[in-house]
Amino acid sequence: MRSLQAHALPLLIAIPLGGAFVAALVGRQRRRTAAVVAFLPSAVVLLIVAAELRELLAGCGGAGPVSDVYPLAGVLKTGLGVSLYADALAKVMLGVVAAVGLVIIIYSPGYARGAPNALGGGRFYALVLLMVAGMNGVVLAGDLFTMFVFLEVASIAGYALVALAPSAVPTVQARGSALPFRCLVTGAVASGLIMFAIALVYAKYGALDMATLSGRVAAGGGRLQISDAVIAALFIGGLGVKAGLVPFDGWLADASGASAAPVGALFSGAATKCLGLYALARVLFCVMGAGHFGQMMIAVGLISAIAGPLAALGQSNLKRLFACHAVAGSGVVMIGLGLGACLTGAAAGGEHTGVPADAGRLALVGAVFALVNQAALGALLFLCAGSVEKSTGSSRLEDIGGIGSAMPVTALATTVGALAASGVPPLGGFWILLMLVMAAALGRMYLLAGAIVLANFLVLVSLVGVLKQTVFGRVSERAAASGEAPPGMAIAMLVTAIVTVGLGVFFAAVATGLAGPVADVLASGTGYGETVRGMLGGLSP
Amino acid sequence: MMPYLFASGVFLVGIHAVLAKRGPAKTVVGIILIQMSLVLMLVLIGYRSGGEAPVVSSAAWERVASEAASGQAGGAAYVDPVAQALAAVWMVVSVSVTMLAVAVCTGARERRRAPGSLEIGGLGG
Numbered sequence: 310m311r312s313l314q315a316h317a318l319p320l321l322i323a324i325p326l327g328g329a330f331v332a333a334l335v336g337r338q339r340r341r342t343a344a345v346v347a348f349l350p351s352a353v354v355l356l357i358v359a360a361e362l363r364e365l366l367a368g369c370g371g372a373g374p375v376s377d378v379y380p381l382a383g384v385l386k387t388g389l390g391v392s393l394y395a396d397a398l399a400k401v402m403l404g405v406v407a408a409v410g411l412v413i414i415i416y417s418p419g420y421a422r423g424a425p426n427a428l429g430g431g432r433f434y435a436l437v438l439l440m441v442a443g444m445n446g447v448v449l450a451g452d453l454f455t456m457f458v459f460l461e462v463a464s465i466a467g468y469a470l471v472a473l474a475p476s477a478v479p480t481v482q483a484r485g486s487a488l489p490f491r492c493l494v495t496g497a498v499a500s501g502l503i504m505f506a507i508a509l510v511y512a513k514y515g516a517l518d519m520a521t522l523s524g525r526v527a528a529g530g531g532r533l534q535i536s537d538a539v540i541a542a543l544f545i546g547g548l549g550v551k552a553g554l555v556p557f558d559g560w561l562a563d564a565s566g567a568s569a570a571p572v573g574a575l576f577s578g579a580a581t582k583c584l585g586l587y588a589l590a591r592v593l594f595c596v597m598g599a600g601h602f603g604q605m606m607i608a609v610g611l612i613s614a615i616a617g618p619l620a621a622l623g624q625s626n627l628k629r630l631f632a633c634h635a636v637a638g639s640g641v642v643m644i645g646l647g648l649g650a651c652l653t654g655a656a657a658g659g660e661h662t663g664v665p666a667d668a669g670r671l672a673l674v675g676a677v678f679a680l681v682n683q684a685a686l687g688a689l690l691f692l693c694a695g696s697v698e699k700s701t702g703s704s705r706l707e708d709i710g711g712i713g714s715a716m717p718v719t720a721l722a723t724t725v726g727a728l729a730a731s732g733v734p735p736l737g738g739f740w741i742l743l744m745l746v747m748a749a750a751l752g753r754m755y756l757l758a759g760a761i762v763l764a765n766f767l768v769l770v771s772l773v774g775v776l777k778q779t780v781f782g783r784v785s786e787r788a789a790a791s792g793e794a795p796p797g798m799a800i801a802m803l804v805t806a807i808v809t810v811g812l813g814v815f816f817a818a819v820a821t822g823l824a825g826p827v828a829d830v831l832a833s834g835t836g837y838g839e840t841v842r843g844m845l846g847g848l849s850p
Numbered sequence: 851m852m853p854y855l856f857a858s859g860v861f862l863v864g865i866h867a868v869l870a871k872r873g874p875a876k877t878v879v880g881i882i883l884i885q886m887s888l889v890l891m892l893v894l895i896g897y898r899s900g901g902e903a904p905v906v907s908s909a910a911w912e913r914v915a916s917e918a919a920s921g922q923a924g925g926a927a928y929v930d931p932v933a934q935a936l937a938a939v940w941m942v943v944s945v946s947v948t949m950l951a952v953a954v955c956t957g958a959r960e961r962r963r964a965p966g967s968l969e970i971g972g973l974g975g
Contacts, residue, residue: 461946468954472950472954490955493950494868497884498884500947501888504888508891512895517932
């Protein structure tokens with residue numbers, strides 16, 4: 310336990326929270342000051358997280374799991390203590406959230422320029438910081454209920470963002486004003502499902518602390534009980550909504566289409582990944598022991614991965630189209646997680662199954678890498694959509710043909726994002742495809758391997774079509790009249806594009822340095838509890 | 851088993867109210883039903899038959915201690931305070947969501963400048 314690092318954990322929640330209040334106070338009159346006020350805490354958070362990640366990369370030489378734990382209140386012995394806990398999984402997720410948050414805050418002043426009411430005045434920055442604080446809380450929470458409360462903090466800030474920061478371009482949607490409400494209702498029902506699951510967990514195991522819970526679940530033996538299956542299904546249902554998985558994905562396209570592009574980037578890049586996929590991975594793997602639920606996860610993920618790009622083929626609005634691809638991205642991560650759970654369980658279960666021991670870990674590395682990659686390119690695509698929308702005044706595909714000549718930076722960034730999503734080597738999507746297909750083949754799930762390839766092919770068809778029409782297409786009137794985005798937006802897009810390319814090019818380093826330790830955390834399953842208990846000094850389950 | 855069935859029943863009524871799409875006011879009522887069914891469930895999970903409210907005065911503490919010493923208490927002196935704490939926090943969360951839902955839906959109505967256009971029907975909108 311590194312005391313100095315551990316003391317930084319509460320700061321990761323406190324700094325953006327404090328910044329949110331200051332930004333809310335300042336932002337009423339001065340939008341630009343609010344942007345600066347919001348920039349500082351985000352930058353500090355990113356620096357702290359970068360230090361943690363550096364330690365993680367340094368520790369991958371074999372020093373064992375690098376984790377920090379910070380008890381806040383209560384007695385962990387009773388299984389009811391409140392603590393903050395950061396292991397490899399949490400640290401990588403913190404990095405994603407901090408980076409996406411900072412990029413959006415750099416991007417937004419340019420997006421709002423010239424439109425006084427865009428982004429709801431300065432309140433936008435307060436809400437973004439609030440959402441970052443909530444997401445950091447979800448990532449760091451050491452017990453289910455704290456996680457849930459932070460999930461609600463982030464969700465409520467998200468609903469408010471959708472309602473307060475409408476698209477800078479007035480969309481021609483008759484039902485536009487009802488969209489935030491529908492998004493909120495979906496989220497509220499999802500919260501109900503999650504709370505239902507948490508109440509059942511408490512009733513069954515008498516604890517909320519994840520470390521204690523994992524010990525009690527592990528002590529229950531390896532057999533699947535109906536109550537556990539119900540709990541897992543409720544968690545998948547509730548958190549699946551937050552992750553934007555089919556069939557609960559309608560809200561993501563609605564919210565992204567109707568609200569400002571930075572909001573879509575925040576949802577696609579950070580919120581669905583952190584509130585949905587991270588929370589699901591944490592609960593199912595570290596608390597419930599995922600072995601039994603792998604099939605369920607694969608099924609949910611596969612539907613999203615195929616239905617997402619199919620829905621995208623029919624979209625004419627750029628932002629809604631990218632939201633459909635975010636759904637597909639979440640689905641791919643779920644497939645990887647489920648595959649990892651199945652194969653890890655199969656390899657541990659018996660020798661005669663013929664599944665190599667590494668197959669599960671390979672799938673998990675693929676899933677984690679997909680999570681990071683989808684976060685980067687999800688944010689990138691929305692930033693590009695915002696830039697196009699800002700310059701041309703439209704986000705309809707037929708209006709924005711041939712932006713390539715007028716907006717070189719945006720066109721380059723869009724191309725990078727689209728190619729990274731559709732599995733063109735050497736960008737990230739290709740490595741994900743490779744790892745997941747290999748893992749499925751090693752696990753003798755050839756049909757699943759084929760389905761993954763099919764899903765990737767659909768993404769490729771959809772995004773190449775979009776590129777052909779927008780970036781390289783016939784120059785439309787609007788595109789001819791437009792110019793490049795303001796510098797802040799261009800910088801944000803370029804940085805995100807460079808990160809996306811970097812993830813693909815330095816794939817080996819990312820996979821072994823970052824995704825590897827995370828996959829180990831996931832593969833150890835309920836061993837999570839022992840790690841935490843060991844760090845706190847021998848508590849009994 | 852009863853708490854779960856009871857709460858699930860109310861929960862499902864709430865889901866039905868949300869899905870039936872009879873205007874935003876009824877949807878909000880559905881959300882409230884979903885939320886309150888979980889309060890009900892938490893309180894029932896924490897209930898111990900014959901238990902007292904978990905407010906530990908010194909007199910109550912001494913009585914419990916003496917009962918425990920003489921071996922007659924079954925460990926059910928208090929209802930579970932943790933479940934009640936969860937219910938309280940959940941109520942705070944759900945009230946915020948409900949407030950935001952109402953704010954969004956009245957805001958949407960004002961933007962259209964047409965009172966009653968969102969069919970608040972039965973509630974006189």
